Amino acid sequence: MRAAIALADKEGLEALTMRKLAQGLGVEAMSLYHHVSNKEAILNEMVDWIFGEFRLPTTEEPWKETLRARAISAHDVLVSHPWAIHVIETRRDPGPLTLQHHEAVLACLRHGGFSVPLTAHAYALLDSHIYGFVMQEMTLPFRTYEEVEELAEHILAQMPEELFPSFTELTREYILKPGYAYANEFAFGLDLILDGLERAKESEQMT
Amino acid sequence: MRAAIALADKEGLEALTMRKLAQGLGVEAMSLYHHVSNKEAILNEMVDWIFGEFRLPTTEEPWKETLRARAISAHDVLVSHPWAIHVIETRRDPGPLTLQHHEAVLACLRHGGFSVPLTAHAYALLDSHIYGFVMQEMTLPFRTYEEVEELAEHILAQMPEELFPSFTELTREYILKPGYAYANEFAFGLDLILDGLERAKESEQMT
DNA sequence: GTAAGGTATCTTACAACGTAAGGGAAGACA
DNA sequence: TGTCTTCCCTTACGTTGTAAGATACCTTAC
Numbered sequence: 001m002r003a004a005i006a007l008a009d010k011e012g013l014e015a016l017t018m019r020k021l022a023q024g025l026g027v028e029a030m031s032l033y034h035h036v037s038n039k040e041a042i043l044n045e046m047v048d049w050i051f052g053e054f055r056l057p058t059t060e061e062p063w064k065e066t067l068r069a070r071a072i073s074a075h076d077v078l079v080s081h082p083w084a085i086h087v088i089e090t091r092r093d094p095g096p097l098t099l100q101h102h103e104a105v106l107a108c109l110r111h112g113g114f115s116v117p118l119t120a121h122a123y124a125l126l127d128s129h130i131y132g133f134v135m136q137e138m139t140l141p142f143r144t145y146e147e148v149e150e151l152a153e154h155i156l157a158q159m160p161e162e163l164f165p166s167f168t169e170l171t172r173e174y175i176l177k178p179g180y181a182y183a184n185e186f187a188f189g190l191d192l193i194l195d196g197l198e199r200a201k202e203s204e205q206m207t
Numbered sequence: 208m209r210a211a212i213a214l215a216d217k218e219g220l221e222a223l224t225m226r227k228l229a230q231g232l233g234v235e236a237m238s239l240y241h242h243v244s245n246k247e248a249i250l251n252e253m254v255d256w257i258f259g260e261f262r263l264p265t266t267e268e269p270w271k272e273t274l275r276a277r278a279i280s281a282h283d284v285l286v287s288h289p290w291a292i293h294v295i296e297t298r299r300d301p302g303p304l305t306l307q308h309h310e311a312v313l314a315c316l317r318h319g320g321f322s323v324p325l326t327a328h329a330y331a332l333l334d335s336h337i338y339g340f341v342m343q344e345m346t347l348p349f350r351t352y353e354e355v356e357e358l359a360e361h362i363l364a365q366m367p368e369e370l371f372p373s374f375t376e377l378t379r380e381y382i383l384k385p386g387y388a389y390a391n392e393f394a395f396g397l398d399l400i401l402d403g404l405e406r407a408k409e410s411e412q413m414t
Numbered sequence: 415g416t417a418a419g420g421t422a423t424c425t426t427a428c429a430a431c432g433t434a435a436g437g438g439a440a441g442a443c444a
Numbered sequence: 445t446g447t448c449t450t451c452c453c454t455t456a457c458g459t460t461g462t463a464a465g466a467t468a469c470c471t472t473a474c
Binding site: 085086088089090091092093099102103106107109110116117119120121124125127128129130131132133135136138139141159163164165166167169170173174175182185188189192193195196197200 | 292293295296297298299300306309310313314316317323324326327328331332334335336337338339340342343345346348366370371372373374376377380381382389392395396399400402403404407
């Protein structure tokens with residue numbers, strides 16, 4: 001498992017083949033099948049490991065703070081293992097750490113005063129934001145600020161400005177400003193969602 | 208292209224191989240390479256086609272309504288082509304329809320009175336919700352209500368209730384209620400986000 | 415001390431994949 | 445009539461996951 005994660009981290013998910021994994025462990029590919037039933041099992045365990053890396057929310061702290069911390073932690077973990085979302089997306093049966101994590105989030109919301117239906121809404125919404133954001137972040141054709149700059153100018157040069165006025169405006173006046181980093185957008189959405197959930201909870205309690 | 212989309216729709220993304228695609232068109236696999244440079248190009252075009260299916264927001268209608276409609280349209284399109292998110296997630300260079308769509312959303316926000324930075328925030332947030340939600344929806348191990356019921360009872364039976372109290376509570380009191388459908392959660396989050404954006408815009412205009 | 419059995423590894427092989435290389439037939443235009 | 449372009453073909457290669465079965469070692473039983 002550690003070897004599989006390290007390999008995917010270092011050389012990308014497409015480099016995670018049974019032969020390369022075995023090679024890194026000093027054995028032949030087929031030897032791995034004595035320890036795992038197939039490659040799917042490895043991917044399943046990798047996803048469960050990822051969930052284990054997420055900071056667990058607690059029922060002691062205020063729900064908003066602890067869920068905010070867990071969302072940021074999840075974002076950071078997913079970004080530092082770029083293969084993760086892709087693999088999560090193709091898994092269908094959750095492992096023990098995954099279940100434990102889900103339970104902790106649900107418990108946190110319920111202890112925070114959310115009704116059962118609102119808990120379901122909140123959980124779906126928070127996780128949509130995490131996964132969707134990271135997915136977009138990974139799809140971006142740049143990672144560092146230098147790459148943004150280079151790419152943006154290349155795009156601006158060949159994009160007909162009259163056809164894409166808003167696009168070029170955004171690029172010039174926002175993306176190309178020093179200090180821009182897409183990852184900063186995560187907290188804006190997260191806080192907007194948390195505030196909205198708080199409001200929804202309060203208006204629910206009024207009735 | 209039409210054949211590729213139909214094949215992926217009908218038999219899944221993993222069935223979309225050059226040989227099967229060619230077979231459906233009555234030719235051999237290698238003949239396809241006269242029309243496209245490689246399989247990546249097909250996938251790129253498929254993604255661009257998907258973006259073309261999304262309802263374009265307009266600058267005439269109120270931003271909130273038109274963006275709401277486009278989000279719901281995007282959700283529906285992505286759900287009815289289950290391969291779409293997987294493929295979107297691995298693409299790096301947007302096609303013409305994709306650019307056109309981005310432009311329309313940005314223009315809509317700008318016309319709606321959003322500043323440039325807030326437009327960027329709003330766009331990232333809205334799309335995170337769409338992609339993240341659909342991604343979760345696709346990852347769910349069930350599609351129909353009957354499957355939910357069957358799976359939920361199977362899980363409840365083997366899940367130690369004392370270890371997962373919130374989980375079992377949610378399942379029993381929410382998921383297993385008649386009328387439950389995960390897709391219904393989409394609108395809740397969408398409206399929460401749209402309301403939050405409106406508020407953010409207003410508080411921005413105050414200053 | 416030796417036989418038996420389990421555990422971990424090996425070699426070999428296969429079907430399916432994307433696609434490189436190059437050949438052949440049909441129509442267009444000189 | 446001859447050449448060019450377009451479209452399709454066959455063949456072949458390297459890579460993938462993994463099925464099948466042989467081989468080596470370590471434990472345990474007698």
